[in-house]
Structure formats: structure tokens, C-alpha cells
Amino acid sequence: MRIVIPGGSGQVGQMLARHFHAHGHLVTVLSRAVSPAPWRVLQWDGLTRGEWTEDLDGSDVCINLAGRSVNCRYTEENRRAIFDSRLFPTLLLNEVIGALPHPPRIWLNASTATIYRHALDRPMDEATGEIGGGEPGVPETWGFSIQVARRWEEAFFSIAAPRTRKVALRSAITLSPDRGGIFDVLLGLVRRGLGGTNASGGQYVSWVHDADFLSALDWLISRDDFSGVVNVSSPNPLPNRDFMRALREAWGTRIGLPASAWMLEIAAWLMGTETELVLKSRRVVPGRLLDGGFQFQFPDWPAAAKDLVARWRKNS
DSSP states (O other), X not given: OEEEEETTTSHHHHHHHHHHHHTTOEEEEEESSOOOOSSEEEEOOSSSOOTHHHHHTTOSEEEEOOOOOSOSOOOHHHHHHHHHHXXXXXXXXXXXXXXXXXXXXXXXXXXXXXXXXXXXXXXXXXXXXXXXSSSTTOOHHHHHHHHHHHHHHHHHHSSOOTTSEEEEEEEOEEEOOOTTSHHHHHHHHHHTTOOOOBTTSOSEXXXXXXXXXXXXXXXXXXXXXXXXXXXXXXXXXXXXHHHHHHHHHHHTOXXXXXXXXXXXXXXXXXHTOOSHHHHSOOOBOOHHHHHTTOOOSOOSHHHHHHHHHHHHHHHO
């Protein structure tokens, strides 16, 4: 297959590029900065047409991951960058793909499981999950993230593409042993004795092992009957206290200093980020994948954590 990955220079994009390249597919990554890679890399700004449109014409799959990292403080400048870097490339791709003589047969567009409300009471699937932002007392920064997710999906589905199947990937945090990724950061806390419970510890963590994320995308590409929104997450989210305990056990330590909410706020400010990732309860389940018969290799976190730790150690 010919696969084009706009915004594919980040951790998830590189993971996908390696996966498809290793399986013999022709991969083209669209990136603002061009650097040597085993696959084709073309420059794009996410705003204007260029040479990259020729690679998209006649391709089989487009996987759009373009979007500025949300690992920052939500200043006005950063908010605008987060918003624009998602909407404008998606709208541009809609225009380009709609006009191509031979458009890709499937377009997978990044979205986020953050779109659902803070959920302690019940799981959120695609059919019955409640979109957040309107519930009483929602923090303003959480409301911003939900607004971005909603507008992103609206932009994606705003133009019909009769010859291209569209799937919005409401992904949970994708965990892989790559350096600098989310798992690397979490394991770094555990290794330093700081990987204890965050705040109350009752907030749910939705996650997906990298092997299952890759398999889910392969599966979605092969299934011509799947379109619309799809939750890409483990079927078993778990409370933060249990999530961190399992990670400590996988590493082989019992020590993990807890962090209260106010401590997390100070740490986030010092690190130039927000506390939403650890304080918002994401209890997301992949209803459509399960109903369609997709089989998870790592449905439970303790086994997934052991695998990721072993691979992290092997690569260190």
C-alpha cells in the first residue's frame, strides 16, 4: 500500500512509519522539517498545497496526525497554535482529497479521547459516551481541550468524501517504550521513587499499548464497513492509584511518593504543562472495536506495563 502520514514527525507518526515501512508499504511522511529517514519525507506547512499533493493522489491511506503538542501551558498564544495546527491542516486535506483524481480509499484523522466528559461513574463508548464541556464545574482548561476536539472532528466531517472512507481516531494515551514519550516520563517518575498516586487516585486512566494501537489501525484500514468515530483504547481503563501501582510492580519497586492536587499544579507550572493529563478521569472503552471482533493483545494494564518495561530496559 501507499500510505501518506501528514504530521508524521512526532512519536506516534514515527511509530506508524516504522511499522508500515517494516511491512513493505510505501510510506510518505509530511513534515514541517525534513530530515533523513528510511521512508520518503516531504515538507509541508499544513496551510498550502505543494509537491505532497502528488503523493496523496493515488495513495491508499492517509493518516493525519498534524497538531501542535498539548504538553504546554494554555496561554493565549499556545491555545491558538494548538487550535490552528489541527483545524487548518484538516480543512486543507479536505479540499485536496476532495479534488484528487484518485483519492485515498481511507482517511484516518487523529482525534482524542479527551472529548468525553470527566467520568468516574461509568465507561464512555462511542454510542453512549457523553461529550464533555457542558457539565457543571468543569475546569476552564479542560473545556478548552474539549472544544478543540469537537471543532477538530467537525472540520474533519464537514465535507463529504464519497470516494474516501473517513475515521476519526479518539485515541487514549498511546504507550510505547520510545525515549521522550509518555511512558518514558511515567517510568522516569517510578525510577526516581516519585511514581505514587496522583491526587485522590480515583480518576480513571485510559491507555492503549502501542502493539494494539498499530493492530487497531491495520484492522480499521482493512475493514471497509467502518467509518465515523472510533475509540482506540484498552477495554480496561483503571483508576490512577492502580495504574501507578502496576507500573511500580512492573519496574520492581514498592516505593512511590504520592502527589496531592496542589503539588501537581505547582509541578505542572514548573514543567510548563497542565495537570489535565493526570487529574481528568478518562474512562473510555473501545465499543466499536470490541463489537467488530477486534482482539487486543494487551487488554489489561499489569501485563502491558511488564511488556513495556522489559522493552524499555532492552533499549536502554
